[in-house]
Amino acid sequence: MISLAGLDYSVFFALAAGVVICLYVVLDGFDLGVGILFPLAPRSVDREIMMESLVPFWDGNETWLVLGGMVLLSAFPLAFSILLPMFYVPLFLMLFGLVLRGVAFEFRSQGGPLQVAWSGAFAAGSAVAAFCQGAILGAFVSGGVTVADGQFAGGPFDWLSLFSIVTGLGVVAGYALLGACWLIWKTEGPTQLFARELSLTTLLCSGAAIMVVSIWTPIALPQVAHRWFSWPELVKLLPLPIVAVACAISVFRSRWSRHEWVPFVSSIGLFVTSLAGVGASIWPFAIPGVMTIWQASSLPQTQALVAKALLVIVPIVLAYLVGGYFLFRGKVKPSTEPY
Numbered sequence: 001m002i003s004l005a006g007l008d009y010s011v012f013f014a015l016a017a018g019v020v021i022c023l024y025v026v027l028d029g030f031d032l033g034v035g036i037l038f039p040l041a042p043r044s045v046d047r048e049i050m051m052e053s054l055v056p057f058w059d060g061n062e063t064w065l066v067l068g069g070m071v072l073l074s075a076f077p078l079a080f081s082i083l084l085p086m087f088y089v090p091l092f093l094m095l096f097g098l099v100l101r102g103v104a105f106e107f108r109s110q111g112g113p114l115q116v117a118w119s120g121a122f123a124a125g126s127a128v129a130a131f132c133q134g135a136i137l138g139a140f141v142s143g144g145v146t147v148a149d150g151q152f153a154g155g156p157f158d159w160l161s162l163f164s165i166v167t168g169l170g171v172v173a174g175y176a177l178l179g180a181c182w183l184i185w186k187t188e189g190p191t192q193l194f195a196r197e198l199s200l201t202t203l204l205c206s207g208a209a210i211m212v213v214s215i216w217t218p219i220a221l222p223q224v225a226h227r228w229f230s231w232p233e234l235v236k237l238l239p240l241p242i243v244a245v246a247c248a249i250s251v252f253r254s255r256w257s258r259h260e261w262v263p264f265v266s267s268i269g270l271f272v273t274s275l276a277g278v279g280a281s282i283w284p285f286a287i288p289g290v291m292t293i294w295q296a297s298s299l300p301q302t303q304a305l306v307a308k309a310l311l312v313i314v315p316i317v318l319a320y321l322v323g324g325y326f327l328f329r330g331k332v333k334p335s336t337e338p339y
Contacts, residue, residue: 009303010293013075018279024064026268031058033179035126046191053186056328074306079286079296085152094132101125134171138164143288170209177202181264186332199255224281244273
């Protein structure tokens with residue numbers, strides 16, 4: 001029997017949601033990033049190798065999106081019911097992009113005269129899904145949620161602002177960085193050279209987006225400025241930007257290294273520390289400026305049941321993914337001749 005006595009379920013689920021989001025961003029992020037880089041590949045054979053590098057993993061990576069939605073709905077139903085109407089449009093566009101990407105992934109492999117069109121659909125679906133995820137994050141962090149009588153009282157495009165556009169483009173650049181670093185690790189020859197060359201551009205774009213958001217949020221949101229620049233909070237949070245800068249430097253220095261796994265691990269570190277910084281900025285709010293995680297929580301009985309389910313489900317999913325990555329380790333080579 002799993003015992004969770006004395007556990008603050010709200011904190012547990014907030015941390016669990018953060019971990020699931022990080023896993024989704026890192027795992028689905030790199031395969032979305034490969035899709036974003038797809039049109040830039042110089043040769044048909046490069047695109048075939050890029051696709052082959054994703055085949056064993058991309059379905060399993062999206063498991064974390066479903067799991068994250070389940071955690072948020074079951075643990076924080078009030079926040080979920082408020083945020084969902086606000087994000088109907090970007091969520092619809094994101095799901096459309098993911099579906100388009102999945103369909104294109106399968107149909108493109110059949111070859112034929114429409115293969116170029118399906119390649120474009122694969123890249124477009126990847127970019128749209130990435131942009132919408134970043135825009136949702138930006139709109140959420142900015143705290144522009146209009147609530148009246150416990151319900152969302154804004155319009156369908158309240159999520160769209162200059163800040164959310166910047167964060168959306170930042171996530172596109174960040175996923176492209178993850179994709180480039182993944183290809184450095186998993187490919188060789190001209191395809192790897194293509195990824196090494198693009199890694200610098202994607203790193204610079206990602207770094208610029210992180211810097212803009214890091215400067216923008218404290219200026220626009222006093223509570224974020226207080227969290228980061230007051231004593232002793234400054235000392236507690238200072239390791240996050242230090243590690244992020246170290247990871248960015250590591251990506252830059254290891255792009256042409258013989259240790260081909262280092263850029264990918266370093267880019268993951270950059271993403272995780274950036275997301276941790278976002279979480280630290282808004283903690284302990286379920287909706288920034290509106291309600292805390294305790295105010296948004298479901299009944300303790302519900303949370304206890306879901307917590308026990310997570311402690312069973314998550315290790316199984318992790319074991320499946322780890323087994324898949326271990327089974328398909330090593331360099332990727334095209335299984336077919338280029339079309």
